[in-house]
Amino acid sequence: MRIAIVGAGIVGLAAAHALLDKGHEVTLVDPGNNQQRPTEGNAGWIAHMDVMPLASPKAWRHLPRWMMDPLGPLTIRPSYLPALAPWLVRFVLASSPARIKSSIAAIRSLNAQALPSWKERLSSLGLEGHLRERGILSVWRDRDHFLQAQDIIARQRDFGIPLDVLGPRELADLEPALHNIEAAVLYTEGCHVSDPALLAADLLRLAVERGAARIEGKALSVQPSSDAVHVHTDGAVKDVAADRVLLSAGVWSRALARQLGDTIPLDTERGYNATYAKGVFGLNRPVMFEGEGFVASPLDTGDRVGGAVEFAGTQAPPNHERTSAMITRLKRFLPHLDAEQPARRWMGFRPSIPDSLPVIGPSSRDGRVIYAFGHGHHGLTQAAITSRLVRELVEGAPASLDLKPFSAQRF
Template sequence: MLQENPTDTVVIGAGIIGISTALELQKRGRRVLVLDREGVGAGASKGNAGAFAFTDIVPLATPGIMRKAPKWLFDPLGPLSIPPTYALNIAPWMLRFWRASWQDRYAAALSAQAALMDHSRAALERQIADVDGEALMQRDGQLQVFEGEAEFRASRPTWDRRKDHGIPFDLLDNPDAIAEIQPGLDRRFTHAGFTPTWMNTVDPASWTRHLATRFTARGGQVEIATISALTPMDAGVRLTTSIGEIDARQVIVAAGAWSHHLAKTLGDRIPLETERGYNTTLPQGAFDLRTHLTFGGHGFVVTRINGGVRIGGAVELGGLELPPNYKRADALLAKAGRFMPGLNLEGGTQWMGFRPSLPDSLPLIDRSARAPQVFYAFGHGHLGLTQSAGTAELVADLVTNTKPALDMKPFASTRF
């Protein structure tokens, strides 16, 4: 039995997904309590690149990608790596990843990702207007650069997919044209693609805190607590937490890379893995950066954060327990120094964060198969910030029994 006065709705996770979802549910008349083990935006929502990457519709599991798998084990500093000590642990996930790369699954995932991106772009604009957040946005586009004709040609299918989905871009074929958008790049980069509608936040931590401040100002609550179990009850859910038991009518699990542990307490087994992302943030004045830069062939990006420069990215599939390998951040910084000769490499701050990743690159946005009053909103990989506002609206639709704007089958908890 539930307590006499259970909490209306509990959101587990105060990252960008959880806070956005809490804010959206609040708009729809729900009394919401957010619980987080560390506080607002303390994890991946703090240290990410700050990009709303709506043009990144291509899943990580692309056809033929598994031919590269052996190399991942032997290049610990490469764009996508698996620490040898973790290879056995991740084998079942990699098998699902391989299956997701088959042409039939890949095409379906790409279509679903594109639909979620379109929805999330529109949802973000609604969110910005709702919280008066335009001052925290940077609408400067994105420049993806390529070293030579061959690397550029290899990227053409990706640009074709973007064209199919109505994403505007300009393709450039000489260093002088590139320099008009972003001066100061090494002339080895002979080709590029510029997506003018790309946008960033000035700082992902500030954006998450801004949303949380609006949420609490409107009556919402955020508490620090560790949740160890969820137990279905009559007409609700009991949460076992470090601050005592809490009863709620409905619970949303948006705890990022830790979410599958909570799902497991309900009997749901979700194949969630962790993309460990690394970056270095340089202080103001490090470089005259005018747009978001993507060095696709090397797996990293360069973005403006609070007037400084953040260099980060790549994917290390290494779980939650292994110690950070900051040599990866060092390698990215060294490459950025070669690619941007005027970059001042001094005074940087390193970071590593956990990004929750599912094998098909699609998030889980669904009701629990075992407990109908529990909803899942996790598994966005490196696209959590991008898809946060859209995910929030879709979760709120499910919670309030409103017909979602998208076909939700690709994001179902039972698809694995």
């Protein structure tokens, strides 16, 4: 079949390869040079051990403290609050114990197959060299907060996720650069990639080498007709006709889905980061600073600190005072860090849905249009397993996972 994929971020690229595997004719429709999509600057984690939705007791515990700080881990620009209000209502509703339980089960169903799916995909393309299997570390500077996290740790153990609780000496042996840590957990099977942008560049290059076409342009509409589905763009090619269309354009998917009869509560968590020269942090593996709202990653292209959540839409300019505040907090744990060293600063748009579950499945108006967007913090993690589900939907094959929790119609 002729498949048009709207969006060439990590999810769209993984899907392109899954469809090329089956001999389909793939066309990627993407504006190109979109530096604010998460693929260009995220932390690079394949965080399959993460099973908690954003609407979780952990987030609510920290929320009052975070909201008191305008440069803290989570903030809402006052001018954006009216537009965000419907999303916030759904976020509160997604925080009930029953909803959290169902969200955890759905996230786990994807994440349990996330790493094997990535290993299979990277191996098939000769890209195994992008994977860094060094584990991922979670650390706490407040022991009480660590004790409050025991229910999450117990749940992860119940899921069979390998983890080691580390004492001070074990932590010092693993990460001597870290200071002011009261507790730590090592997720031994956690891993990251060389750099998400480098991985995406290789996936795009190989997709084209395998026969995929690439059309530069923003998708303005997706319009089904009797004999095809048409993607209209603002590029040189105005109309792309396809047998199936995959919509995987991150936060920019919302407007296109609305044209197809689906009102998705999709908003953007604006994330910030700074990337220093490689080795500046002195870390051997990625670190999650629990309760602080940021992470650190030793990527091949440099040491990156990133995170935070800002709700301000896609039009407001970046506020890199937030980045500076994050770097200041990082120095509590890495006191040797010279914050004045040159660093590349970035802000990007995570496509966020209140229940932390992506939309994967057909549109309401026409089953020939398939959605795969809204992965939030798990875009890289879940891209490969999502691509398999997309292929099954395109070909009408039985789904290997229960897709009901991810339906666009659940709203």
